[in-house]
Amino acid sequence: MSTAASLTAARKPAWTPWADPAARPYVRLQNIVKRYGAHAAIDELSLDIFQGEFFALLGPSGCGKSTLLRMLAGFTEPTSGRILLDGEDVAAVPPYRRPVNMMFQSYALFPHMTVEDNIAFGLKQDGVARAEIRARVDEVVQMVQLGPFVKRKPHQLSGGQCQRVALARSLVKRPKLLLLDEPLGALDKKLREQTQFELMDIRAKLGMTFVIVTHDQAEAMTMASRIAVMDHGRIVQVGTPAELYEYPETRYVAGFLGDVNLLEGRVVDNADGLVAVESPHGGRLAVRSHGEVLPGSQAWVAVRPEKLSLSTASPATDVANSVSGRVWDIGYLGNLSVYHVRLDSGQTLVSVQTNQTRLIERPIGWDDRVYLSWDPHAAVLLTH
Numbered sequence: 611m612s613t614a615a616s617l618t619a620a621r622k623p624a625w626t627p628w629a630d631p632a633a634r635p636y637v638r639l640q641n642i643v644k645r646y647g648a649h650a651a652i653d654e655l656s657l658d659i660f661q662g663e664f665f666a667l668l669g670p671s672g673c674g675k676s677t678l679l680r681m682l683a684g685f686t687e688p689t690s691g692r693i694l695l696d697g698e699d700v701a702a703v704p705p706y707r708r709p710v711n712m713m714f715q716s717y718a719l720f721p722h723m724t725v726e727d728n729i730a731f732g733l734k735q736d737g738v739a740r741a742e743i744r745a746r747v748d749e750v751v752q753m754v755q756l757g758p759f760v761k762r763k764p765h766q767l768s769g770g771q772c773q774r775v776a777l778a779r780s781l782v783k784r785p786k787l788l789l790l791d792e793p794l795g796a797l798d799k800k801l802r803e804q805t806q807f808e809l810m811d812i813r814a815k816l817g818m819t820f821v822i823v824t825h826d827q828a829e830a831m832t833m834a835s836r837i838a839v840m841d842h843g844r845i846v847q848v849g850t851p852a853e854l855y856e857y858p859e860t861r862y863v864a865g866f867l868g869d870v871n872l873l874e875g876r877v878v879d880n881a882d883g884l885v886a887v888e889s890p891h892g893g894r895l896a897v898r899s900h901g902e903v904l905p906g907s908q909a910w911v912a913v914r915p916e917k918l919s920l921s922t923a924s925p926a927t928d929v930a931n932s933v934s935g936r937v938w939d940i941g942y943l944g945n946l947s948v949y950h951v952r953l954d955s956g957q958t959l960v961s962v963q964t965n966q967t968r969l970i971e972r973p974i975g976w977d978d979r980v981y982l983s984w985d986p987h988a989a990v991l992l993t994h
Contacts (some may be wrong), residue, residue: 618894626810627660628836634697636661636819637682637787642691643844644677651677652688655841664813664820666830668866669840675823675894678840679789682821695756695787711785714863719764726751726760729778736783750778753812770801777809790822794829806832827867839863855914857900861992862913871918871935871959872992874912877903884930885991891955892933896986903991909993917988920949922974925983932983933948933959937976951980963980 611624632955635658644652644745652674659665667675680686681693684705693701700708726747732796733743745854751757754774764772773793780788790809794802813820824830830837833850838848839862847854847863858864861872880903887895887909895911903909911931919925925932933953941948942965949961959982974980 617882618848625662627662628658633660635659635694636663637698637821638692638694639678640692640694642678642681642693644674644681644686644690645689650843655691655843655845657838657845657848658758659819659821661819662817663835664810664822664833666834666837667821667840668827668830668837670825673840674781674843675840677843678842679712679791679821679823680792682787683789684708685712709786710789711778711780711783711787712791713776713788713793715795717764717772719772719775719779721764724761724763724843725756725767728764728775732779732783746782746784747778750782753781753815754778754808770805773797773805777812781812784816785818787819787821792824793822794824794826802829802901803832808834811866811993825894837867839866849939857990858912858992861910861912861993864990864992868913869960869962870914871915873957875911875914875973876910877905877907877909881903884986885909887991891953891957892931895989896930897989897991898987902990903993909994911989911994913984913989915948918959918961918982918984920951920961920963920974920983922978923981923985925981929983930986930988932981933980934981935959937974937978937980940974940976949974949980 637659639655642652642655643650655678667678669675677686684700684703688701720731723731729750730743730747730826733746738911741836744883745839754777755757756771756774756778759767759771764775767775794805797805809920819844822833834851836848836850836855837844839846839854841862845858854867856956864870873889873895875887877885878888879886879898883899885897885899885903887897889895889911897911935951935953937949938952938958939950946967947963947965949963950958950960951961961982
């Protein structure tokens with residue numbers, strides 16, 4: 611069992627259907643390919659999503675995540691492969707016949723309609739009875755806290771309120787699968803963070819399956835039960851936020867999910883549960899072993915900024931990992947300070963420290979000679 615799997619087994623919550631071999635995925639993508647001429651926007655991609663998940667597709671612009679979302683919605687057909695929804699192949703089923711709704715980044719509200727008419731539009735198109743429309747609209751209006759605004763039109767609303775109208779319109783038809791295409795991108799930071807938790811609460815209340823596309827790693831890690839990190843039309847790694855952050859499998863994943871320090875070197879030994887790496891940036895470094903790594907292999911020691919201890923005093927001689935340099939820059943974030951330390955080798959490492967004292971009492975300043983150290987279990991060895 612891998613280290614990440616061991617961690618998950620030790621702290622596994624009650625609801626982890628992806629860890630059950632007998633569980634049937636609610637959404638299954640099998641060998642999906644989408645080509646535009648010679649370019650493969652999606653390249654032999656397979657993925658399982660389980661009922662009730664808040665699943666995130668995370669990656670940079672152009673990685674294929676929005677194309678994948680549009681294929682789930684039915685707006686784009688795959689070149690090849692199968693899309694199974696609750697066991698049914700829907701690859702050739704048109705959007706209006708799928709139990710799926712999509713919330714767009716632009717919100718796409720009708721400017722001449724009131725809030726309640728925008729929300730009710732899809733139900734009216736489906737011929738739902740007037741009394742049921744009223745009941746459903748009232749239900750979602752209360753859920754997204756839009757009661758005082760139902761008679762307003764979109765131009766009379768704030769960005770956050772428009773976002774809630776678009777969400778209510780997506781929820782009112784009670785889809786089995788709700789797709790969200792970067793729905794919070796137009797909101798300011800504080801409102802975006804507030805809305806993230808509201809979306810999580812709504813999903814939990816309704817028991818629906820949400821799939822969100824985002825390039826914001828903090829957003830994905832806050833909301834998602836699992837994340838698929840994408841690059842060039844492929845999935846690089848899938849896991850829970852904790853698994854991806856603590857145990858990335860590649861430098862790409864490590865760098866995309868948060869900040870990371872990478873110290874390049876060569877493996878010189880692998881014994882007693884520790885890998886020894888000789889690095890020009892820090893001498894001999896020790897990392898907990900995650901499996902077979904051959905001596906002589908190129909490797910990178912990855913350690914997160916918050917896992918680095920920072921001190922002006924030289925650490926004890928028995929500390930496994932220690933490097934020194936001078937403070938090049940300091941960023942003050944209120945609760946945290948970010949230190950950029952330039953090593954003697956020329957590489958810069960980043961250390962994040964909690965501000966337990968006031969700014970004027972901070973003992974470490976610019977150009978100070980400092981020592982960075984970390985536990986072997988706090989780092990991850992990456993070979994690609």
